[in-house]
Amino acid sequence: MKHVILGNGPAGVIAAETIRKNAPADDIVLIGDEPGPPYSRMAIPGLIAGNISEAGTQLRRANDHFARLHIAQVFGRAVHVSTRTRTVKMEDGRVIDFDKLLIATGASPRAPLIHGIESPGVHACWTLQDARAIMALAQPGARVILVGAGFIGCIVMEALAARGVNLVIVEKRDRMLPNMMGKGAGDMIQRWCEKNGVKVLSSTRVTSVDGMAAGSPMAVRLSNGMDLHADLVVYSAGTTPNVGFLRGSGIRCLQGVVVDASMQTNVPGVYAAGDCAEAFDSVNCRSVISGVQPNAADQAYCAALNMTGRNAFQRGLRQIDVFDTMGLISSSFGQWQGVRGGQWVEIADESHFRYMRLEFSQDVLIGCNTVGVTEHAGILRGFIQHHVHLGEWKDLLLQDPTRLKEAYRECVQQEFVYQASPFHMPGTAAPSAMHESV
Ligand SMILES: Cc1cc2nc3c(=O)[nH]c(=O)nc-3n(C[C@H](O)[C@H](O)[C@H](O)COP(=O)(O)OP(=O)(O)OC[C@H]3O[C@@H](n4cnc5c(N)ncnc54)[C@H](O)[C@@H]3O)c2cc1C
Structure with missing residues (x-):
């Protein structure tokens, strides 16, 4: 069995390693169009800030990492995929055949419409x-x-x-x-x-x-x-998924490559993961391109398991919900914009940079924004993820949102709190350390 992976960012690398772990004898080809070893874009700010060196951005440090795993690395740009002949055409004319294909080509930054945007500088x-x-x-x-x-x-x-x-x-x-x-x-x-x-x-x-x-x-x-x-x-x-080269391939794309919960496209044996993939998020009930690295990793892991004949699927996406801006921690959970007919409460302490806004629908907390308030993060996330019915505590929180801990004690102990995980594979344990190391 020959697996070809287009894109050698976090999604491509994790997929290649996962395939190797689960199919020791299969052929794996990892294709990337940026010079140098695979790296993480997420590490670029650390490089610019001077906290790490360029080597510190690499996804895998050992020079022989991919050779040891018998993962063939190909440098070049894919320009076309034929699902009929099951081949990838490269910019330099090479043609690479595959049995299973993973599209993990990420996204590219969108240049804003500004006169002179192409100027040097x-x-x-x-x-x-x-x-x-x-x-x-x-x-x-x-x-x-x-x-x-x-x-x-x-x-x-x-x-x-x-x-x-x-x-x-x-x-x-x-x-x-x-x-x-x-x-x-x-x-x-x-x-x-x-x-x-x-x-x-x-x-x-x-x-x-x-x-x-x-x-x-x-x-x-x-x-x-x-x-x-x-x-x-x-x-x-903003960004645009790198899917233009799939035109005419028969692989269905909307903004990104459309995949099902197993990360498979409409073409059997062809999968997509990461910033180029558009997946249905059952938690938010819409198809989304995630754009964050933990989801790229989860999706790639899931796709790779399926490429090696396992049966894995994605349940939902992890949201980036806690954010550090120059040392000020803010959070954004659930439907922070609120819903029509909902109720909300907002408190702010301008001088100490503390802010909280809670959004309710009937007696359920459905979303929130906080700034400088870190002590309630777990409670807020728990209430929102588990759709806890607050009963009379909804009105008490509307009067005084700082009583979250009391509300939690009173309400959650009566609720069945379901341990939600974005990843689920029937009959298996959690993703392996290989996946967590990214
Ligand atoms: C500055 C910055 C900071 C970020 N910070 C965070 C953060 O703090 N937290 C977080 O979760 N996420 C962060 N992200 C987002 C995160 O980096 C992406 O979600 C992640 O890189 C997606 O991984 P990927 O493998 O899908 O795509 P990429 O990392 O984009 O990898 C795709 C690779 O495929 C290659 N490729 C594209 N087209 C082709 C082709 N036709 N042929 C061959 N190769 C091709 C690309 O050149 C690229 O090397 C940040 C991104 C940036 C730019």
Whole structure:
């Protein structure tokens, strides 16, 4: 049996190792189009901040790791898949045949529509190559503009700030972390960043970048009429799954490659995992592209088990729900935006950067945002995940949301709390250490 894996990020690497563990005699080919050993994008902020070296971003440290596992590594870009002949065509003309195929090609950063976005001095923060270019320009005191204050943008912001640059973050929505936080929480995080030396411009767009002659700064125009000078512009404005090469293959794609709970596509024997996969999330009842590494790892593990004839499936996705912004911990669980007809309560202690907003539907806590409040994280997650009926405690919490511990004691002891796990494989134990090491 020959397994071909397209993409050698975390999903591809875990899949290759899992296949090897479960099918010692099978052939495995791991294909990647970035030079150098497989690495983790998640480690890039640590590299930029100067906390780790480039070697520290590698997914596996030993030089002979893949050779020892008899995993053949191929460098190159796949440009077409034929499900009829079961072959992958590479950019350099090579044709690689497969019995089972895993598509783990990840995603690429989306460049925002800004005049002059291709100027030298403007970079995404996605690859090691981007990181090298950013580090060269982000010297102490350099003027840096970061476009986008979403989940990855905020991680990049912290790394840039650690380099001692003069940082302005520009976000077109009305708050930071707009896909995770409501206005109250997002505004508090913004004030925290500003207190820590980062200028934040929300409800603002970068409209143009004028790359000037070498040695002089770029002129950056904003939608609020401001003109700024910048030595570096970094953008973090969303991603697009790398699935374009599957056009005409018969493999069904919406935004990403559509998979079932076993991570198999509509073509038998062809699977997808990670940032390129669009899976049905039974917890949220919609098909989603997860975009975070723990889910890429879970999905790859699940796909690889199925590729080797096991019977595994994914139940749901892990959400990134607890977040550290320059030392301020915030969280976002469940339906934090609330629901029509629901009730909510909000408390804030502006001077101590503490905030909590709880959202209810009938007598169930369905979502929340917290900032600077870490002591209730387990309780909040438990209530929300297990749909605990709070009865009279709903009204008590609406009056005083800090009584969460009491509510937990009173309500949860009467409930059957079900140990939810995003991963389930009938008749087996939890994923192995190999998977956990990523
Ligand atoms: C700066 C940054 C910080 C992040 N921080 C976090 C974090 O804190 N927590 C978290 O959970 N997630 C984080 N993420 C997201 C996380 O890195 C991704 O979810 C994860 O990398 C997905 O893994 P993957 O294997 O699916 O895709 P990738 O890691 O993108 O790997 C896919 C590989 O396939 C290659 N490829 C693509 N197309 C082809 C082709 N046609 N032929 C051959 N090879 C191809 C790509 O070049 C790439 O090497 C961060 C991402 C970035 C950029």
